[in-house]
Amino acid sequence: LFMSLSLIKSLKESKVTAKELKKRLKRRKLFFACMSHEIRNPIQSLMGSLELILPYVAKNPQNEELIEISKSCCEVVLNLVSNILDISKIHAGKMELAKSPSNPREALMKILRMCTQKAEGKKLKLDFIDSKSTPPCLLIDAHKLSQVVLNIVSNAVKFTKQGGVVVELSWNYIDEENKGESIFEEDKSMEALMNPLEEGTHHRLHQSHLRPVFGTLSYRKQDEGEEIQSARTEKMEQYRNVNVGRTGNLTIKISDTGIGIAHQNLAKLFQPFNQADATISKNYGGTGLGLWISKNIIELMQGTITVSSVQGEGSTFTICFPAKVSAESELLEDSANKINSVSALKGKKILILDDIPENTIIIKRLLEKHGIEGITCNSGQEALEIIKKSSHIDALVTDLRMPGMSGQEVIMAVRNFELEEELTPIPIIVVSAESDAGERILCLSKYGANDFLLKPIKLADLLLSLYKALMNIGPGRKRILIVEDEAVSNLFMKKTLEDNKQIVKVCENITDAKNVLD
DSSP states (O other), X not given: OHHHHHHHHHHHHHHHHHHHHXXXXXXXXXXXXXXXXXXXXXXXXXXXXXXXXXXHHTTSHHHHHHHHHHHHHHHHHHHHHHHHHHHHHHHHTOOOOOOEEEOHHHHHHHHHHHHHHHHHHTTOEEEEEEOTXXXXXXEEOHHHHHHHHHHHHHHHHHTOSSSEEEEEEEEEESSTTTTTOOGGGGOHHHHXXXXXXXXXXXXXXXXXXXXXXXXXXXXXXXXXXXXXXXXXXXXXXXXXXXXXXXXXXXXXXXXXXXXXXXXXXGGGTTSTTOOSSHHHHHHHOOOSOHHHHHHHHHHHTTOXXXXXXXXXXXXXXXXXXEEEEOOHHHHHHHHHHHHHHHHHHTTOEEEEEOSSHHHHHHHHHHHHTTTOEEEEESSHHHHHHHHHHOSOOOEEEEOSOOSSSOHHHHHHHHHHHHHHHTOOOOOEEEEESOOOHHHHHHIIIIIOOSEEEESSOOHHHHHHHHHHHHTTOSSSOOEEEEEOSOHHHHHHHHHHHHHTTOEEEEESSHHHHHHHHO
């Protein structure tokens, strides 16, 4: 009996502890969300202001340098916030990948551009060795991969006093059919024409030479004739068609000639708030979070991250993870959309909603630079009134966390108004500091938003999002006309589409359909 009572007591205590733990986790999540919101909002205004000021001060090199330093500082603060939020997601098991067709070369080159200025300031070489076998388009989370590579490359530059940093990109197929060989290797004469360097493309990165190309054509002269280019294009198409859908391992090796790491300290590297040596934080700065987060991200990609090092000679970090070859046409289509977005949006009226006036003013000014009219408001109720009274609003850009009427409530109110009045749904783009993936899914699937962008936003991303929504590219609520004389089919299609938040009109004959369209 005594043992039973003790067990019951311990169970009750454990139940209370579990309940308390749940409360603490909830409070922690709320704290991180509030912190993200409060920091990302001023950074949004600051980065937007810097972008607007830059054209006016660009004539003076010193002013331009000060602007770039300010932008870099914003990125540092933003990176720190992202790291803290990543910790929360990792502990909660809620970190997710957002895969899309991406060019791995371009992703790496973008990161290396960010580090070039610091490397040149220390007179370090920053080299990029690109394997000719790497596909031009892979289905990966380029944002998270960039986060990992940026962390390692920036550390390499920071801990290297002389010599340099080398980033190597390579690829091999997992299946046995190709055994990692490039399709180009089948034709040695073509390879001789196309590959003046034997081991892939080698780029020495300077501010003036930062454009990667496929294979090893970076040094090909333009007067070699159109026949080579035509043959290259044909080979490229064959390569893409044969390999789309196949899986391989993408390997990124980052080597430096820096201070190196003692063998006994290697195990500490991938632990949170730990650095290889206690003196590193004092001498070089840093939180000791980056590599731990990087390890979790790569493991989420079902890959590995390893390190080898010799103290006083340098270190080599190797990232390897599986990926599928994707159709490059998807990547080219997205690039074309970015180019078309500016001209297509000229003259459009965009309603901008945010409870922080500075944010609405910055977005309005950025849009006006490209001939897009911005109308600002600072409350959900005001935005709703404008939409109800005006028939000339082309899209709504809204924040989520606002006093009074929240962004979620605004979206649902707009969608209900459109349903009642049988109006064509306007695109709604959420621009928020909320980094929770669950909130993004709710906005897109339940509330009826077209896209979700995380603050601080880039103008190019906002323009592309608006363009896709206005051109009916991608998800979003649409008006659908069903022409069908069979009642049961009508009922089934109407219910299915309305359950998926679409606006549906049913006609039983062509005459009625023509009248509706007219």
